[in-house]
Amino acid sequence: MKFEKLCVLGLGYIGLPTAATFAAHGLKVHGVDVNPSVVESLQAGKIHIHEPGLQGVVDEAVRSGNLTVSNQPVEADAFIIAVPTPFRPDELGEYHGRKFKLADLSAVTSATEAILPVLRKGNLVILESTSPPRTTIERVAPILARSHLQAGIDFYLCYSPERVLPGQILRELVDNARVIGGITPESARAGRELYATFVKGEIVETDATTAEMVKIMENTTRDVNIAIANEFARLAEKFGVDVWEAIRLANLHPRINILNPGPGVGGHCISVDPWFFVEAAPELSSLIYQARKVNDQQPNFVVRKVKAALGNSLKGKSVAALGLAYKPDVDDLRESPAIEVVHLLQKEGAQIKAWEPFAPSAHLEGITTTSDFDSVIKDTDAILLLVNHSQFRNLNPVSLASKTTARIAIDTVNAWDPTDWESAGFALHRLGVNSSPISNF
Numbered sequence: 001m002k003f004e005k006l007c008v009l010g011l012g013y014i015g016l017p018t019a020a021t022f023a024a025h026g027l028k029v030h031g032v033d034v035n036p037s038v039v040e041s042l043q044a045g046k047i048h049i050h051e052p053g054l055q056g057v058v059d060e061a062v063r064s065g066n067l068t069v070s071n072q073p074v075e076a077d078a079f080i081i082a083v084p085t086p087f088r089p090d091e092l093g094e095y096h097g098r099k100f101k102l103a104d105l106s107a108v109t110s111a112t113e114a115i116l117p118v119l120r121k122g123n124l125v126i127l128e129s130t131s132p133p134r135t136t137i138e139r140v141a142p143i144l145a146r147s148h149l150q151a152g153i154d155f156y157l158c159y160s161p162e163r164v165l166p167g168q169i170l171r172e173l174v175d176n177a178r179v180i181g182g183i184t185p186e187s188a189r190a191g192r193e194l195y196a197t198f199v200k201g202e203i204v205e206t207d208a209t210t211a212e213m214v215k216i217m218e219n220t221t222r223d224v225n226i227a228i229a230n231e232f233a234r235l236a237e238k239f240g241v242d243v244w245e246a247i248r249l250a251n252l253h254p255r256i257n258i259l260n261p262g263p264g265v266g267g268h269c270i271s272v273d274p275w276f277f278v279e280a281a282p283e284l285s286s287l288i289y290q291a292r293k294v295n296d297q298q299p300n301f302v303v304r305k306v307k308a309a310l311g312n313s314l315k316g317k318s319v320a321a322l323g324l325a326y327k328p329d330v331d332d333l334r335e336s337p338a339i340e341v342v343h344l345l346q347k348e349g350a351q352i353k354a355w356e357p358f359a360p361s362a363h364l365e366g367i368t369t370t371s372d373f374d375s376v377i378k379d380t381d382a383i384l385l386l387v388n389h390s391q392f393r394n395l396n397p398v399s400l401a402s403k404t405t406a407r408i409a410i411d412t413v414n415a416w417d418p419t420d421w422e423s424a425g426f427a428l429h430r431l432g433v434n435s436s437p438i439s440n441f
Contacts, residue, residue, distance in 0.1 A: 001122070003194050004028060007076035009111040011038055011069070013049055013268070013332065014128060014162045015082035017169045020054065023061035025198045030076065031069045032114070042069045050331035050358055053170050073114050078124040078194050081115075081140075082162070083107035084268065085129045086334075087275070095282035098289055101275040103132055105139060112143040119147045124156040124190045130215055130269065131159070132276040136208040137183055152184040158191035159208040161215035166267075166330040177202040181211025219273040220288055225259050226270070227291035230298050233261035233432035243432030244414045261432055263386050263412045264298040264337025266326030271295070271335045299340040302386075302412055302431065306345060309410050309429040310382055315349035320380040320406065323387025324356035324364070331358035338386035342367055353380065357391060374403060382408040388415045397424035 061067035164172040182188030188205035236243035326336040355376035
């Protein structure tokens with residue numbers, strides 16, 4: 001079938017690049033978002049997220065007339081749902097004493113319901129939002145059935161997960177392999193035809209539930225691998241080992257690839273998606289559950305590290321926190337372990353100033369942020385590196401020493417060379433290195 005008009009519901013980190021990329025390849029695209037400020041900023045030609053190259057693609061799409069934006073869906077040949085699937089804020093599940101987070105699919109439900117008035121025979125509907133297995137057939141399909149059209153017969157229905165890395169989204173949307181899960185083979189083929197508009201990577205057809213599981217498996221594998229790295233960091237501190245050197249040596253083995261430890265796991269994928277498996281089948285996911293617990297506890301390990309570096313008491317101590325994003329060189333603060341570390345330090349009595357260069361105007365409840373680097377490091381007892389942003393990695397410790405009273409630095413991401421920092425007069429404490437022994441964690 002021929003696709004000429006597309007409606008994308010949700011204009012966040014995935015929906016907006018997806019909409020702009022389709023528009024750049026000639027489709028008429030109508031973007032929908034329920035956040036008035038998002039709609040207003042896009043209508044004014046300003047994007048609300050940081051992603052290299054995205055502003056230029058959006059500018060051209062708007063100028064060409066191929067991209068329009070509002071808060072309501074319109075009739076189209078195809079619909080893509082790319083809305084958030086966070087946790088339920090005040091509700092936990094429980095299985096044999098193990099408590100776990102639950103997926104909040106309210107945005108998926110609302111977006112699906114919003115399509116009902118404009119759904120027509122022959123349309124294609126695709127869910128891209130990361131969702132628990134069977135969401136497409138057990139939640140989306142029944143809602144769309146209220147249109148008196150039957151999924152797989154009167155219209156096509158698919159699940160196709162995004163599989164892109166923030167900071168490289170525009171390239172990876174085009175080059176990465178795309179999995180299309182249809183509720184029928186005909187639906188999968190229709191999905192293939194749509195994404196073939198711009199996808200250069202392999203396009204693979206499967207069923208909807210397999211596609212849902214593929215996405216969660218990918219992120220769960222990363223989460224489990226990071227959890228073992230974080231446990232290695234704790235063990236290294238107990239045994240007096242430099243975990244970074246140990247990992248480097250272990251990775252010389254041709255079949256070993258240990259990931260790096262850090263202050264925790266964040267973002268809207270790796271820290272969230274594994275819980276979908278635990279929620280859907282808690283009796284079968286004990287390893288996944290334990291990995292999530294390890295990574296969720298890692299900010300507490302960092303706080304103990306900071307506390308030890310500052311004499312085992314944080315009361316009245318001033319700490320400059322560098323970075324609040326969940327990963328390097330992005331502005332995405334969702335589920336960031338850096339933010340959790342800051343909150344935990346505050347509970348211990350520390351006075352925290354934070355600087356996030358990729359989101360300098362971010363307003364976070366209970367966190368004092370500064371507008372520039374010099375302000376955050378002024379009059380502080382310690383400098384805490386939480387995110388491996390390139391500009392932090394390239395700091396000159398000699399120059400830094402002339403701008404701050406701090407002579408204690410804590411590196412949670414192995415960005416700073418200990419020789420350089422110690423030569424500049426800093427006592428450098430690194431996560432996973434036994435410079436300040438931590439016992440009985």
